Amino acid sequence: MNIAVCVCHVPDTASVIGVVDGERDFSRVYEVMNPYDEYALEEAVRLREHFAPGEVTVFSVASVSTKEMVRKALAMGADRAILVDHTVVADPYQTAFALSRAISVFYGDTLPEVVFCGKQSTDFQSAQVPPMLAELLGIGAVTGICSLGVSTEGLQVEREIEGGSEFFDLHYPVLLSAEKGLNMPRKTSIKSVMEARKKNIDSFSISLDVPPYVVMAGLKPLDRKKRCQFLSDEKELIKILREKHKLF
Amino acid sequence: MNKYLVFLEQREGIVKAASIELWNTLQQLAAVHEDITVCGLVAGAVDLHQLRCTLAGKGVLYYTSDHQFTLYNSARYARLVVDIVKQESCCALFFADTVLSRELAPKLSIRMKAAMLSGVPVFDAAGVDSGTVRTVYSGSFMASFFFECPLRIYTISSLPIISMIPSRAQIDYIPLHPLSTDTDEELFPLLRRMIMREGRRDVAEAGIIIAGGRGVGGADGFALLEQLALLLGGVVGASRPAVDEGWRPQSEQIGQTGKTVNPTLYLACGISGSVQHIAGIGSSTVVVAINNDSNAPIFDVADYGIVGDLRRVLPELLGALQNIFREQ
Numbered sequence: 232m233n234i235a236v237c238v239c240h241v242p243d244t245a246s247v248i249g250v251v252d253g254e255r256d257f258s259r260v261y262e263v264m265n266p267y268d269e270y271a272l273e274e275a276v277r278l279r280e281h282f283a284p285g286e287v288t289v290f291s292v293a294s295v296s297t298k299e300m301v302r303k304a305l306a307m308g309a310d311r312a313i314l315v316d317h318t319v320v321a322d323p324y325q326t327a328f329a330l331s332r333a334i335s336v337f338y339g340d341t342l343p344e345v346v347f348c349g350k351q352s353t354d355f356q357s358a359q360v361p362p363m364l365a366e367l368l369g370i371g372a373v374t375g376i377c378s379l380g381v382s383t384e385g386l387q388v389e390r391e392i393e394g395g396s397e398f399f400d401l402h403y404p405v406l407l408s409a410e411k412g413l414n415m416p417r418k419t420s421i422k423s424v425m426e427a428r429k430k431n432i433d434s435f436s437i438s439l440d441v442p443p444y445v446v447m448a449g450l451k452p453l454d455r456k457k458r459c460q461f462l463s464d465e466k467e468l469i470k471i472l473r474e475k476h477k478l479f
Numbered sequence: 480m481n482k483y484l485v486f487l488e489q490r491e492g493i494v495k496a497a498s499i500e501l502w503n504t505l506q507q508l509a510a511v512h513e514d515i516t517v518c519g520l521v522a523g524a525v526d527l528h529q530l531r532c533t534l535a536g537k538g539v540l541y542y543t544s545d546h547q548f549t550l551y552n553s554a555r556y557a558r559l560v561v562d563i564v565k566q567e568s569c570c571a572l573f574f575a576d577t578v579l580s581r582e583l584a585p586k587l588s589i590r591m592k593a594a595m596l597s598g599v600p601v602f603d604a605a606g607v608d609s610g611t612v613r614t615v616y617s618g619s620f621m622a623s624f625f626f627e628c629p630l631r632i633y634t635i636s637s638l639p640i641i642s643m644i645p646s647r648a649q650i651d652y653i654p655l656h657p658l659s660t661d662t663d664e665e666l667f668p669l670l671r672r673m674i675m676r677e678g679r680r681d682v683a684e685a686g687i688i689i690a691g692g693r694g695v696g697g698a699d700g701f702a703l704l705e706q707l708a709l710l711l712g713g714v715v716g717a718s719r720p721a722v723d724e725g726w727r728p729q730s731e732q733i734g735q736t737g738k739t740v741n742p743t744l745y746l747a748c749g750i751s752g753s754v755q756h757i758a759g760i761g762s763s764t765v766v767v768a769i770n771n772d773s774n775a776p777i778f779d780v781a782d783y784g785i786v787g788d789l790r791r792v793l794p795e796l797l798g799a800l801q802n803i804f805r806e807q
Contacts, residue, residue: 242616244617244735244754244755245754248616248619248620255620266736267736323585323595324588324589327589353617353735353736354615354616354617355615355616356597356598356615356735357596357597357598358581358585358597359584359585359588359595359597360585361585362581362582362583362584362585362586363585363586363588363589365586366585366586366589366590367589371553371554371666371667371668372553372582372586372668373582373668374578374581374582375578375581375582377729387671388668390578391578391729391730392490392577392578392579392673393495393577393578393681393683393684394490394675394676394679394680394681394684395490395673395674395675395676396673396674397551397670397672397673398670398671398672398673398674399668399669399670399671400668400669400671401668401669402665402666402667402668405668410729411729411732411736411737412729442627443627444588444592444593444594444595444626444627444628445594445595445596445624445625445626445627446624446625446627447622447623447624447625448611448623448624448625449622449623450615450620450621450622450623451620451621452619452620452621453614453618453619453620453621455618455619455757455761455780456779456780457766457779457780457781457782459768459778459779459781459782459783459784460782460783460784461773461778461783461784461785461786462783462784462785463785464785464792464795465785465792465795465796465799466799468767468783468785468796469796469799469800469803471783472744472765472767473803476743476744476764476765478687478711478743478744478765479711479800479803479804
């Protein structure tokens with residue numbers, strides 16, 4: 232089974248994004264693989280192990296620092312990686328477009344059985360790229376899966392919805408995006424990191440000849456601090472919630 | 480003329496409260512701006528009586544009772560939406576921000592070449608139309624956007640609760656005739672079944688959330704939070720450590736790798752308040768924190784705080800509330 236996994240990098244959640252002259256200051260930001268992409272990659276590697284032979288290929292819309300992250304993906308068990316060269320992607324549409332082109336070029340007429348993505352990136356949290364990519368590739372998608380089962384009839388996946396769960400039967404090819412809890416991503420070992428050095432990282436140059444749908448116009452830092460009023464006990468709290476906020 | 484289409488999401492024949500809230504909010508906007516009209520679409524058989532009792536304003540609402548729309552099916556739903564957008568020449572398409580819309584709307588964005596924003600508040604606190612901004616980077620920045628396409632799609636989160644009087648509503652309910660099935664649909668993922676947990680609302684839809692973190696101490700410690708939630712008509716939520724420890728299910732996690740919530744009351748019990756957690760509670764109206772560490776960052780984003788041991792404060796709070804409700 233051939234599987235494509237799309238990964239991106241995001242600021243490590245512990246990093247502080249500064250603001251200098253109204254612009255984002257990334258100088259103190261350490262970038263890591265998007266946590267949701269780790270679940271996607273882990274599931275892809277497990278599936279390949281189950282349905283050998285086949286290859287897991289990682290795709291990432293690249294910038295210079297992406298290479299290090301892609302090395303980690305290879306150490307986690309991916310077989311090879313494609314860095315999708317670009318000048319700049321402005322929105323989820325352009326990202327999905329670049330990925331769809333790269334996947335089509337790499338696989339030719341036979342799409343991989345499964346395309347995995349993380350549910351969303353933790354920085355912008357739009358969750359738009361996976362369904363957009365599926366639509367551009369002309370395949371079906373189930374987003375935010377929390378469980379994947381293999382039976383003689385094929386793959387079954389489950390996802391949580393508000394107040395319940397949905398269960399899907401799948402046909403190949405299909406795009407799946409991973410929710411937290413799908414699995415426990417493996418830790419890389421020294422051995423796996425060494426082995427990853429022998430794996431191929433190729434660069435694809437994709438011409439981004441489509442304009443973006445949405446362009447970010449500006450960013451301003453938010454101060455979310457509130458002035459906390461400390462209360463002596465629960466009676467005071469109940470009184471305020473009842474009388475001032477009329478909650479019950 | 481600006482025509483807005485609202486997709487009203489149903490599960491088991493009941494239209495989601497968030498969708499109804501969205502319809503009513505847009506109706507309020509249309510009441511002020513003469514150039515805006517609102518129309519709606521429900522896919523799948525629903526209780527029309529529920530809609531007549533809750534939907535305010537005026538306009539056309541299309542619905543289909545056809546069984547092939549009872550369960551969510553992305554290909555069929557997408558085709559239906561595209562048809563109505565074309566037929567009505569809509570300039571904007573609105574969804575409540577849910578698991579369904581996060582999957583369906585980006586597909587529609589590609590299919591209709593429409594600019595899309597996810598998780599947007601339509602109105603800011605002052606009631607100003609702010610449909611082009613949203614928070615990014617764990618809620619630490621507000622980003623504004625330009626749309627490069629005439630058609631826009633939004634998934635809308637954190638709506639203010641407004642009350643309109645449905646009795647004065649002038650809505651035409653128009654049934655849609657069954658559409659032909661597309662053979663290609665058989666190649667797409669098929670929703671085989673759906674299980675709804677009875678009587679349990681999701682944290683993302685709850686008005687009152689009693690959330691617990693590492694300070695709760697263990698799965699057993701959540702029993703008190705459950706009782707509090709039951710008493711106040713709320714639900715239990717959890718921080719990432721409580722979920723990672725296996726004390727609570729993933730579906731209750733609030734924060735960056737969990738859900739974003741917007742309750743009227745958020746009670747944080749034994750939650751220190753990491754940046755990632757705070758990212759998920761940003762739109763709560765009243766935040767109350769109970770923590771034994773007076774320096775916990777959660778107090779920086781709380782309206783009220785009690786510094787104390789949960790094992791003492793929670794039983795007292797529960798007892799005092801029980802007395803009040805008994806008196807009522």
